Amino acid sequence: MLETTVVVIGCGATGIGALRDLSMRGIPAILLEQGGIAHGTSSRFHGLLHSGARYVVNDNESARECIEENMIVRRIGRQCVEETEGFFALTAQDDPDYVEKFLEGCRTAGISAQEVEVAKALRLEPNLSPQVRRVFRVPDSCVDGFRLVLHNAMSAQRHGGQVLTYHEATGIKLGNGRVQSVTAVNRHTGETVEIACQVVVNAAGSWAGHVAGMAGLDVSLSPDRGTLIVFNHRFTSRVINRLHPSGDGDIFVPHGSITILGTTSAPTDRPDDTTPTTEEVLRLLDIGEPLFPQVRQYRILRAFAGTRPLYTPGGASGRKASRNFHIVDHADEGLEGFISIFGGKLTTYRLMAERVTDRVCAKLGHSAPCKTADEPLVHDVDERTLKRAARFFPMQGLRLMADRLGDDLPGVLELAGKQPDNPLLCECEMVSMAEIEYVARQPSIFSLTDIRLRTRLGMGTCQGAFCSLRTVGALTEHGVDLELKPTDNVRRFLQERWGGLRFALWGMQAREMELSRAIYAATLNLDGAEHEQDC
């Protein structure tokens, strides 16, 4: 039986943000997550660090929160943010009268929205449609959701917080009208663990209803599935929004070497409904075309989907449901020590975490100021370390890698120093052997997918065709085991990648798939090798 003060359920941005805040305020806390880091929505969205301009007309208060938090996240999570700025572009199909409302709303919320001459905008973004009528620049930025959660976890752990991934909460024990403990099962070993605590923070996102149910509470969450497209190359260096009332598929977001287009909206009853559909992919292309007329010629790498954890006290769903966050202290329903936080946007995660932590502190009678906006998530790499790193890593990819790794960089360098050579195992995304091996050795890493999320292995052009073999080879040679045997690891990884490829199986990606099959089936016989005993 473990004991702590607070158990946080859910390792999305909100949950990890709460763990960090609690830990920084000196409150012992353990976080339980059923999957890997950022298992849920935080790793399945478009990556936009909102300026808030999208919300100025319908929800100005939300918009104001966005711009304030946007600035904070850029400061504390520099390594997770690409400072790109954004454009709002009025296309021929959009209502020109909306512009005034938009500008008024930006002024009220304190969001800078400056008009850019169309000719200049086209020089800055040559792929943008020459048919756009007006363009405004706003301080949108791009954030790597997974990395943000990862770096928050590193910070939380530095302050004494504990993260237990692959631990699914299975029950909440109550007694005397208050929370007593949380039970969870370790999904890898099957062991159950019980954690005694005073407060539970339910930050389970799309699963928050399910978790609340474990405490006997009835909460109506309406998850909403959103599908997004990943394009093979970065054809815009800025976030591009359509200047119209928020709708489907109206944001293009650059994200490292790729571009993301999203998002659709479809109510679903399953929090883990992460299967896109071809129909949504085609619809996104239709909607995106007025902004980027060449969009159908750009190669689609894959489609993916996440669920928005929408919650409205009144029970509305889809675009009508609020994007705001709600903190509910279930003491009002007779259960002491159980606080849920629903909804919200990743951009405002820190504020959401601060508010919920304030509530927890009030409950515990603990007074400590919130410092999460002041301290960077991870330390910046000093020049000397970067110089050392240059000996082992390709110069150009150095900064990218250093930002990815955060606190892990010194460990990776040490590992790199032990080998005569540090080749790239993933050439499409420039990921080297030392980085992969270091991550693979972490206790919470079980599969190639876990490595992928931390390093971008298999997220580029070939979608794992070459790098998965090289990775299991290197790991076997260096004595690093993953959960399954190497062939099963690769099969599972390729299957996971396949899950997003098959919905856009045309054009060049169809050729890529054939090459992949030629390698994995025709040459390596990964599909036929079940009868290992018979051969």
Next chain:
Amino acid sequence: MNRIADVLVVGSGMAGFVAALTAASRGKKVRMLTTGMGSLAISGGTIDLLGYADGKYTADPWAGMALLPANHPYRLMGEENVREALHFFQQHMADQRWPMRGATNANGQPCNVHMPTIMGTLKPTYLLPERVNVTALNTARRVLVVSVEGLRDCRPALVVSQLRRYGSWAHREFFELTLPSPLGQAHRSASALDLARLMDKAQSRQWLTDGLAARAGSCDLVLLPPLCGSKAQPETWQAIEKAAGCPVVEMLSIPPGVGGLRLRDALLRALRCYDFEMVENARALRAEMRGNTCAALIAEASGQERKHEARTFVLATGGILGGGLTLQPGKVRESVMGLDVAAPADVEQWSSPELFGRHFFASMGVCVDSAMRPVDSQASTYWPNVFFAGRSLGGYDSAAEKSGHGVAVATGWQAGRMAAAAAEEGR
């Protein structure tokens, strides 16, 4: 004198080369159009005839053929013809000093060989370079798995750990050897091809032969990544086996395809004995008809178009991978003659959610008759002088069946000889 070819072959993969060689060796003037250097640059050097029929492993590929559906290219042309095609291929390989033979079991029956791959898995294949000592592969007790520092694709530890899981390999003794790289510290990561090219020249073989010689006598079989030269040149392999003092077998590997390059080398040498011309960087765009016969293909020629007239045409355009079939949302087209390929409008029905399951797209392609002429849904041929071969054909899944090069050789030969005969008639 004119420049009208007897047989115009589109595609420089295995099917294209075999079709060209078949027609050329029958005295026909053959011109080949190719965009890119063809699949042999990235493929292996053995011929997969048939490993899995109807999802099940088949030890005897010829027996397995009978289990294939009627529209499978092997069934369409008939087993006898497939045998002749393979025989033709073997004859020319032997002429080019790279003889290949079909594997047999201990009783002399044709039998697939389970070749080790650089991942340590086993893949059934049939026609092998004669040098491959199958007996040693199947029975050697002490196995040395070799790789080279910096060769990311091939790690002996992985190969050994995986091979051990197979019944027929579980009780053997394994040794691992990773040799230092002769290339030293280089900006580019070494590939098997880089090392194979070093091995082409007698003066740069020592790094490997010395390394193997040091272990001679301690093992009965050496497994290597494909390093035994980039050309179809038996001396290289001989030198390596001599140093090792025991049979040396190359593991099957991923691109770049050293094994495939050797086959290409041999096929090109064979082709140059005949009236054969290759037009590079020429993408075939469409056909020009004269009545119901195809008169010419129009190909791209660096920003302009060029007409290629011929008596007959063989399209070995490589299916989805080679660009012979183009996929757009809801539509599949054969890209040169413009044939529509039957496919559901819903892209999600083109594939199974299971990556290693059965996919509609995997066996999509052009329907042909036994002579490899495309036919419509009524089974009538469209044109008397147009033939298809290889991946653009429908009715087979080369990746799941392990039948890629096999179908390419067989249908290439069939299309090549049919085209040659039709060209003769056309005179």
Next chain:
Amino acid sequence: MSVRITPDNCIACTTCVVHCPVADATPQFLGPRMIGPAYERFRLLGLNEDPSLHYCSNCKNCDITCPHGVPVSSLNMMARADQCRKTPPGLRDWILGHGELMAQWLRRIPAGLKNFGMLNPVTRLVLHKLGIHRRAPLPAFARRSFRSLAKEVRQPETGRSVVFYPGCYVDVYDPQTGLDMIWAMNRAGYKVIVPQDLVCCGLPMVANGFWQHARSNAEHNLHALAQWRDQGLPVVTGCPSCALMFRVDLPEYFPDLGEKYGACRLDDAQDFLLACADSGELDLAPAASRANQPDMKIMYHAPCHLRAQGNGLPSLELLRRLPGVSVTDAHAGCCGISGSYGFKTEKYEIARQIGSALFATIRESGADISSSECGTCRVQIVHGSGTACLHPVSILRSRLEA
């Protein structure tokens, strides 16, 4: 809208790396796939350039061998242009990129003096330090430029004309080839117009990082050539590199120029002559006075830039049709020089290594002579194999003319 050069078509199949002569010669070059489309995805992110980009020789073997239409060499050249915008190229690259301009400046100096000045051992040592290898086969300046000599050639009035774009190599170093071309065209019944206002196609400028100069030359040429196109006259060139530049490279590098001036159709002169032979316009029977000329054995080398054009090898076919001539295609890959590449001090050995298979093939073939359409290929072949090398049209003349 114009074509945008993107890395989207690359599926990482490695076919281009298999056939890249520079990758074969040195493991210090990352290879066409990594430098081109793979790295392009990161250039778009603003990352610094890979240090081995300079190894790309722009031979186009990657373009020829890519099965998926990736514009590899264009990606590399555009990356080089970007790199040279940030770090301007040095004097050596300027010299190698501006051969025509230099010739223009030095035209008043007699050829003998110029050549002595450039080619004597002391100058060669100085050039070596500057970055031009002392053993590089620098061509000698001709006494007079082809364009000035062409003005004096008396051509028959046949009513049919063809416009000839000589390329700066023929113009400055090898006017005889241009004169032989005029002879051949005349024999086929065409009067050759040699415009005086055309300039270097810009390829050496692109290869050495002078993007804007290449652009101005391109604009100048497209403007000048438009009038011939508008008159319906065919425009031909004997140099495959120039042809490729106009047909493929310029539309990819400067799509707006194509839109402004219209497409420029530059045909291969040898292809043109072969078509004339097919139609009977070009008589390939030798003059009576040549009745007893000895048979000739020729080893033909197809320039990489010709193989990239998708027109096959018209010269090979043309030479084959000459009586008493046996021609073999050397089929030995790139000669290594790739324009100005093989002259550079740090690239000379790589170029020699790349061409070594070709040189050996020629030497061992027992051929009387070798032949190639590309001027710098000829220079490299002579240097590496010790065998004479002529343009096919010169061989034509030598076998047919009375």
